[in-house]
Amino acid sequence: MMENEMKKATIDIDIGGTFTDCFIKYGDQSVIAKSPTTGYDLSVCFLKAIEKGADVLGLSIEELLIETDVIRYSTTVAMNKLIERKGPKLALITTEGFEDITFIGKGSQWQDGISSQEARNVVKVDKPTPLIPRELVVGVKERIDSNGNITRPLDENDFRNKLQYLVDQGVMGFVVCLLWSFKNPVHEKRIKEIIKEDYPEYYLGNMPVFLSSEVLPKRFEYSRANVTILNAYLHQTIAEELASIGDELRDLGYKRSLLMVYNTGGMGEVYRTAAVNTYNGGPVSGVIGSSQIGKLYDYKNIVFSDMGGTSFDLGLVVDGSTRFYQFHPVIDRWRVDIPIIETKSIGAGGGSIAWINADLGNRLEVGPQSAGSFPGPVAFDQGGTEPTVTDADLILGYIDPDYYHGGNLKLNVEKARQAIETKIAKPLGIDVVEAAALIKKVVDGNMGNIIHKETVLKGHNPKEFVLFAMGGAGATHAAGYGFHAGINKILVQRQSPVFCAFSSSMMDVKHIYEESKHVIMLKQGGKELLDDYVSFNEVIERLQDKALRDIKGEGFSEEQVVFELELDMKFGGQLNVKRTSSPVITLKKEEDVKAIWDTFTKEYSEAYSPLGVYPEGGIEIENFVLHAIVVQPKYQLPDHEYQGVDPSQALKGAREVYWEEYKGFHETKIYQMEELQYGNRIIGPAIIESDNTTIVLPPDATYTVDQYLNGLIEKTTGPVSPSDLSALDTISR
DSSP, X not given: OOTTSOOSEEEEXXXXXXXXXXXXXXXXXXXXXXXXXXXXXXXXXXXXXXXHXXXXXXXXXXXXXXXXXXXXXXXXXXXXXXXXXXXXXXXEEEETTOTTHHHHOOTTTTTTTSOHHHHHOTTTOOOOOOSSOGGGEEEESOEEOTTSOEEEOOOHHHHHHHHHHHHHTTOOOEXXXXXXXXXXXXXXXXXXXXXXXXXXXXXXXOOOEEEHHHHOOOSOHHHHHHHHHHHHHHHXXXXXXXXXXXXXXXXXXXXXXXXEEOTTSOEEEGGGOOGGGGTTHHHHHHHHHHHHHHHHHTOOXXXXXXXXXSOEEEEEEBTTBOXXXXXXXXXXXXXXXXXXXXXXXXXXXXXXXXXXXXXXXXXXXXXXXXXXXXTOSGGGOSSOOXXXXXXXXXXXXXXXXXXXXXXXXXXXXXXXXXXXXXXXXXXXXXXXXXXXXXXXXXXXXXXXXXXXXXXXXXXXXXXXXXXXXXXXXXXXXXXXXXXHHTXXXXXEOTTGGGHHHHHGGXXXXXXXXXXXXXXXXXXXXXXXBOXXXXXXXXXXXXXXXXXXXXXXXXTOXXXXXXXXXXXXXXXXXXXXXXXXXXXXXXXXXXXXXXXXXXXXXXXXXXXXXXXXXXXXXXXXXXXXXXXXXEXXXXXXXXXXXXXXXXXXXXXXXXXXXXXXXXXXXXXXXXXXXXXXXXXXXXXXXXXXXXXXXXXXXXXXEEEEEOTTSXXXXXXXXXXXXXXXXHHHHXXXX
């Protein structure tokens, strides 16, 4: 086979806190697989998930990898390493007199990255522990002004003395963030040269140097320093993890690209990826995938939700767009200034621990603590002692103990019962079933509340949205949290247990480049437009040069690159900055300037209010954001022929299941998801099982299988009689 020939397979991997998900497309076939995440060595679960998928296809992992064209990968490594605070010992080099920038922070630094509940506990809340302590921060004698002019030359002798001090403290890397370096990086570059001169690569003391002017050439030194520090802090750990995975893949015969999913909504070659861009890549992938799937159904407004073993993630697609960047993006406890696609996350998953909060009058809480993949829920019988959501689902009859993950993991019902009785039921004075039902109600309420909050606070009506229920536990709790949030339509996809991995199969290669530069598009008075286009176009040219360098380095040609431009703009005299999608890339004529003006005015008025539009104050650009995109082939869901509403061929039996609507257990039909066909409709209550998830359909809902074999759960106003099937068949046709 020629090297440039398109191969049969593509592989998408998402490593979560509890499970590692895999989606494989092989010719006309597609398979999904899950494997417990091995935190001690992520290459183990990475390859194990691929191996499971290959086994379903009747191939060895070596045979599959040789036939694979590309592997796409999202990971929680960055998130986990920040939580664990296991990064290297770093030093921060800044301008003399500004050594305390990261410690002073912004006014909101004390509450950045924590929940509103934690923020309310003002007695205990505090600023985050710095990633670089004060004794490892030095100020150098230099100064560049806001126009990029050198007002104080770099004192190289002074810096060399401070460099020796830092090395003597045992630092393992340097972060350089000088004032106004994005305007003129000459001093930052010289500092890097000096470090390399004194500690060249052939010395054991050679250490990486990260320049803020290269990582994020933007204004606001606090957020610029944070991004550079985070990138340096995560760099070595992620590089080692990826090197280990890359070595294993090459040993097994895979010789092609490994692409990383970015939190900015794109992906790129792993060895051209900034570590900070990998943070939260999985949920962002899910938002992008939801947008693509939504186009098949003409769904404009979507709530993407992913309930896994550790967390519950959600994001919004509004009017078909995913251009919802976090207003003040925070990574862990650190405010940054990079265009991260907005997602929210809470500690609510199958492994979330249920516990009694004695400080709040013995109130039942669920999460944020999680049992993870090991020891996992008590029912896993791996040494876990704390009751979890999965244990409660098992007691309520939602999960078959002999068919969890297709029967590969047998669940211990009695141990789950004992844990809930000891830790929850007895302290609350209720029986085990009531305690399990209460655990479900609390976790569903937590997830439903955050969905309702995110939609309403952004000015939307939840009833106008369709909920996408993804993740291994998403389908089990979807009706609970979806209906609680006020959403009456819920889509459960066949690939829902591995949806974030599946979603990367529909993403493009994309890099984002930013540069801060102040350009006045419309002068004060609202009459005189920008007529000198050089300052605008020079920024675009610099960003395009960087983009083409990286894209070509990944093996793509210049002709494959599509550019999109966004501009951070505001009216003169106002504080609100609106990121605006520019209708042009470069300025050539007055009509181009007017087009940007019109687009900004429209988007600004939609975001804030038409009353805030104030062209008389002028219009200013603060920042340029260039997207370089290489469009990739997208996975297409196959169509199927209509087979009628009767789902009896998928019926596999019945069992007693607890339903709040019946205030107890009720004999409930059990269906096999893989046996359902296009047009089949199931009337609740029912349980629909597959190898990697279980759909819980309450009595006030129906489940309809569409042409892609995905299922739509719809809330009904009352019970639906099975005798209505013939009428439903006519309507469906």
